[in-house]
Amino acid sequence: MFLKNAWYVGCTPDEIDGKPLGRRICGEKVAFFRGPENKVAAVEDFCPHRGAALSLGFVQDGNLVCGYHGLAMGADGKAASMPMQRVAGFPANKTFPVVERYGFIWIWPGDPELADESLIPHLEWADNPDWAYGGGMYHLNCDYRLMIDNLMDLTHETYVHPESIGHHAIDKVPVNTVVQGDSIVTSRYMSNIVAPPFFQLQLRYNGMPADEPMDRWQISRFTPPANILIDVGVAFAGKGGFEAAREDKIGTIVVDFMTPETETSHWYFWGMARNWKPDDAEITEIIRQGQGKIFHQDLAVLEAQQKNLSEYPGRHLLMLNIDAGGVQSRRVLERLVKKENLADIETA
Incomplete structure (x- = not known):
């Protein structure tokens, strides 16, 4: 039993330095990575092509590339490209609100529309x-x-x-x-x-x-x-x-x-x-x-x-x-x- 409409610590920044990270949060399989402009992103850890774990792939040009057949997924959960294949019609993966703050990466595993960044607890020591x-x-x-x-x-x-x-x-x-x-x-x-x-x-x-x-x-x-x-x-x-x-x-x-x-x-x-x-x-x-x-x-x-x-x-x-x-x-x-x-x- 856990609350989903809440902010949890998903990982720390060093865990996604140069590579994606797969982690289950409140029952949800999540792949964390750094997307465009080095901004943290989180998508469902499931490649829509054959179901491989996206977190076992790598990050290239702000996209998360599946290490099985090379499907590249954007931070928005949409398939961006795949070698010699058309993937624009693939259904988008679930994405999760994430915020990098106070030395942690926070994730909201529930309804994205309810994700209010002001609810992230203030940590006095982190910026003092x-x-x-x-x-x-x-x-x-x-x-x-x-x-x-x-x-x-x-x-x-x-x-x-x-x-x-x-x-x-x-x-x-x-x-x-x-x-x-x-x-x-x-x-x-x-x-x-x-x-x-x-x-x-x-x-x-x-x-x-x-x-x-x-x-x-x-x-x-x-x-x-x-x-x-x-x-x-x-x-x-x-x-x-x-x-x-x-x-x-x-x-x-x-x-x-x-x-x-x-x-x-x-x-x-x-x-x-x-x-x-x-x-x-x-x-x-x-x-x-x-x-x-x-x-x-x-x-x-x-x-x-x-x-x-x-x-x-x-x-x-x-x-x-x-x-x-x-x-x-x-x-x-x-x-x-x-x-x-x-x-x-x-x-x-």
């Missing part, structure tokens, strides 16, 4: 020199909503990531969940603790002592269709926590964009943005690698969880107060998908 960002992408064989559950309830950090961001205090402090329209916010604040190793690393790189008592915060914000930004950090104990002065704290924004592939698989675009020492590329890469290792630990848990759920579809899962963020996020998605489906029926 006071910020730095580093990230990556993983493919997971699990329902994207399991990742949403994971990110909206950070209780698992104590058990899945004990050597990096886990801490026993997480189990001792309740999580607060707030519904703000279509957004869901979960938060947890911990006082007078020892900073976990991953935060100690950041403190040292920022020239701050890492062995003093700290106050810690975790604030996860879900917005449809599958975007989660997590404000995390530590401040010297008694200095105000999240509201502490800049010189008394260190914080980052964990960036999470989930893009459904199928009902049981998705693309996970992750990263971390920070507004301290933004010009230090070495720190950015060290944090990126560390975060990548942390998130990689979640892969095994979530994919095994999906296997269990697929094997035992009738098993009832228990819901606790720590699950409220994920539950509320799913309710938002269910409501929006239902609304979208009703609109489709009314216009059919």
Whole structure:
């Protein structure tokens, strides 16, 4: 179950440097490429001649050329040419609205007439020199909503990531969940603790002592269709926590964009943005690698969880107060998908 009339991260610009890219998005087979004037384009990944995958071809003069028999398709989905053949009468392929912005290529897999570029979330760090960002992408064989559950309830950090961001205090402090329209916010604040190793690393790189008592915060914000930004950090104990002065704290924004592939698989675009020492590329890469290792630990848990759920579809899962963020996020998605489906029926 996924929302189609929404913007998802389809890929990153480097993935289509000089070549097309095939990717399934919300069940749709898509071929991304750079068309005329280097502008990104996305068409159905299906050659109308013999059904070959267009993404296995190459780009020439702004057209996507099928690597099977040389049919050239334009960014408008229309067959442009083919050696010694007439293809002008071929039916046009489906095309998808795409926008290159903030270091990502966004795709709208639903009704093209509803694609409003103003709905692409604003990413402050992407066009602000006071910020730095580093990230990556993983493919997971699990329902994207399991990742949403994971990110909206950070209780698992104590058990899945004990050597990096886990801490026993997480189990001792309740999580607060707030519904703000279509957004869901979960938060947890911990006082007078020892900073976990991953935060100690950041403190040292920022020239701050890492062995003093700290106050810690975790604030996860879900917005449809599958975007989660997590404000995390530590401040010297008694200095105000999240509201502490800049010189008394260190914080980052964990960036999470989930893009459904199928009902049981998705693309996970992750990263971390920070507004301290933004010009230090070495720190950015060290944090990126560390975060990548942390998130990689979640892969095994979530994919095994999906296997269990697929094997035992009738098993009832228990819901606790720590699950409220994920539950509320799913309710938002269910409501929006239902609304979208009703609109489709009314216009059919």
